[in-house]
Amino acid sequence: xxxxxxxxxxxxxxxxxxxxxxxxxxxxxxxxxxxxxxxxxxxxxxxxxxxxxxxxxxxxxxxxxxxxxxxxxxxxxxxxxxxxxxxxxxxxxxxxxxxxxxxxxxxxxxxxxxxxxxxxxxxxxxxxxxxxxxxxxxxxxxxxxxxxxxxxxxxxxxxxxxxxxxxxxxxxxxxxxxxxxxxxxxxxxxxxxxxxxxxxxxxxxx
Numbered sequence: 001x002x003x004x005x006x007x008x009x010x011x012x013x014x015x016x017x018x019x020x021x022x023x024x025x026x027x028x029x030x031x032x033x034x035x036x037x038x039x040x041x042x043x044x045x046x047x048x049x050x051x052x053x054x055x056x057x058x059x060x061x062x063x064x065x066x067x068x069x070x071x072x073x074x075x076x077x078x079x080x081x082x083x084x085x086x087x088x089x090x091x092x093x094x095x096x097x098x099x100x101x102x103x104x105x106x107x108x109x110x111x112x113x114x115x116x117x118x119x120x121x122x123x124x125x126x127x128x129x130x131x132x133x134x135x136x137x138x139x140x141x142x143x144x145x146x147x148x149x150x151x152x153x154x155x156x157x158x159x160x161x162x163x164x165x166x167x168x169x170x171x172x173x174x175x176x177x178x179x180x181x182x183x184x185x186x187x188x189x190x191x192x193x194x195x196x197x198x199x200x201x202x203x204x205x206x
Contacts, residue, residue, distance in 0.1 A: 048201045052194065055084045056097070059125045063132035069139075072203050073146075074132055076194035077153070080187065086124050095121040098131025105130055111137075148176065150191045155184045 054075065064071045081099040082088040094101050100108075100121055108130050109116045120126040135149060141157055142148035152160040160176075163169040169178045179185040 048197065052079065052197045052201055053084065054202060056124050056128060059128040060132075063128050066129075067132045067136040069132050069135050070195075070203075072195050072198035073135065073191075074128065075198045076191050077131065077135070077150075078128070079194050080190045086127070087122055096127035097124055098127050098134075100127065100131055100134070104134070108133060108137075143174075145175065147188055147192070150188045151176065151179060151184050154187045155181055 052075070056078075060071055060074050060078075063069070064074060078084055078097045081094075082097050084097065086097050088097070088099065089095055090099055092101065095105075102121065105121055106116050108114075112133065117123070117126065121130075135153065138149040138152045138157060139146075142152060142160070148160055148164075159181075163176060163180060164173050169180060170176055179188065
């Protein structure tokens, strides 16, 4: 005798239940989206503060005021030159946070009428003070052209002056169209980029 199969009844779809689930999902996603958007700026600033930190602020503030140099530029220089390592020494013998050579330090001491301190470049207060003084000096040498100032800080003012006289590198004797040292060109780009980041993170009025 053939067995008869019972067919299971299909459950009827409940459109109301489906709509409720959909609304709940949309609400949850909306809440998550709102939290993400509202905290996006804070997250950006947090990440930015780790990549572009503020250190030795007491010395930077003092040097900025005394030598009339923007804080964001000082921090950008320190970050690019040494990544805030006060005992950093380059292959060329540049020392400390703002990577000054002992010869440059000695020259600046004579220029300022200040006693030379043996090992002074390892002292953050001295290094930042003299590095910032040098930036101010270069601003005067190059009529406030920041790109030339940064290039001269890296390659030396005599080299930059020679480049400005060379039509291969300067079309008007005042600005550089080409930088013959690839290292200096990259250095200028890094400092300017870091300066912009510091300005937006800490010194912008927006």
